[in-house]
Amino acid sequence: MIRIMEPGKLALAVMASGRGSNFDAICAAIDRNELNAQVKIVVSDKEAPVLDKARQRGIPALHIDPSEYKNKSDYEKVIIEKIREHGAGLVVLAGYMRLVGTELLHGFKMRVINIHPALLPSFTGLHAQKQAVDYGVRYSGCTVHLVDEGMDTGPIILQKMVPVYQEDDEESLSERILVEEHDTYWRALQLIAEGRVYVEGRKVFIKEEIA
DSSP states (O other): OEESSOSSOEEEEEEESSSOHHHHHHHHHHHTTSSOEEEEEEEESSOOHHHHHHHHTTOOEEEOOGGGSSSHHHHHHHHHHHHHHTTOOEEEESSOOSOOOHHHHHHTTTOEEEEESSOTTSSOSSOHHHHHHHHTOSEEEEEEEEOOSSSSOSOEEEEEEEEOOTTOOHHHHHHHHHHHHHHHHHHHHHHHHTTOEEEETTEEEEOOOOO
16 A cells, blocks of 8 residues: 655645636635645646736746647656756646646656546546536536546546536536535645555555544
């Protein structure tokens, strides 16, 4: 059984591709002193709104364009270099819309975390909310998991269930799931900060809090 991280303040690298609502939620939890962490750097594969949000907070924010590199390995080597330069040790994917490659996974072994808008292993990949609505499931939700080399296949840390109503469409379900994402992600990170998250095989074990 392997402990993800020893107890202590997390030094986070956030990777995102969009507006950064999960980044906002993580920062808000830090501001409330509910998450023992500091965001050291934000990286995006495009000039996304999340970068402006990071800069407004005084957090280093970098647009690293994958089209400027000959392959994913070279692109991720630069990301690893920048993350390490800024002293981050845990990579948090917050709406990062690219599959993470082996370079980054090996560079931060068992220290890349993602949140997915479905109850994995159901509805992996893009448009998970639409997949849930179209399939007719009664419940969906969100999943915080360790990232491995598959698509949304890594060991599960936390899940939160959200009911799917008969009148739901992709947009309405997405909005309700997002509310739970914003609460669940930082809670999973705090468990890691407390040193309570262990992995054995593909199972995650959360140890009881030590008094």
